[in-house]
Amino acid sequence: MINDNANLFLIFGIFTIILGVCGFYCIMVTKNFIRALIGLEILTKAVTLLIIAAGYVSNRIALAQSMVITLIVVEVVVISVAAGIVFGVFKQIGSLNITKMRNLKG
Amino acid sequence: MILTLILLTLLVLAAVWTVMTRSLMMSAVGLALTSVILSIIIFTLNSPLAGVFELSVCAGLITVVFISTMSLTKPITRTEFKKQTKDRIKRYWYMPVIIILIGLGCALMLTAPDLKPLTPAIENDVRNVMWKVRQTDVLGQIIILLAGVFGVVVLFKERKKND
Structure with missing residues (x-):
């Protein structure tokens, strides 16, 4: 039983790392604001997966669900505010390209 | 175990497609698909409440937020799109290679953690x-x-x- 759970956690851990790499790569390589947010979302998915797997393996699934719900609430707020910021930047510079964001104050 | 592996592979494929697809709209749809697959995985791990939250909020609400933001901003022109396509291939083709290498490296190098015997949870109701x-x-x-x-x-x- 313990060995099964350890192997299951290992598999989830590997897939979490892969998803995390996916999200990081997206954020690093993209030149589009919205795609950077999508990369952030993928990173959050990786964290959600790891929390749920840890809760399942350690027999604390209720606690894990509670933390995932908190994570989802925070994620929605972050994405909504970030979408507002993206729209504000678009109104200022007329483009979603990060490389064109050079003439702001500060 | 096999079902979990298939679902996890589908999750990674959906995430890769989300990152690599050219159209931003398809990227948002891919993100919703990733969320749906993740919520199925959460359901299979006996966490229905978190699964419902993931399905309704992440696959629904966040996709709506992304698509609203895209509709409020100006789409790129055809010339820009063609230019970006060439540029994108150069930047993104490394990703599948890196993912496969990291996946193989982790599978070969990491070992299963040494878990302590399970103790009953203090509280089992979410x-x-x-x-x-x-x-x-x-x-x-x-x-x-x-x-x-x-x-x-x-x-x-x-x-x-x-x-």
């Missing part, structure tokens, strides 16, 4: 955990939601012409 054990989290959620609402209101507020 509602009790949420409202009694993790009360501070609920307070934090309320504060963050209020901060988000104020943030969005300030961002979308129309400025006076004198400013």
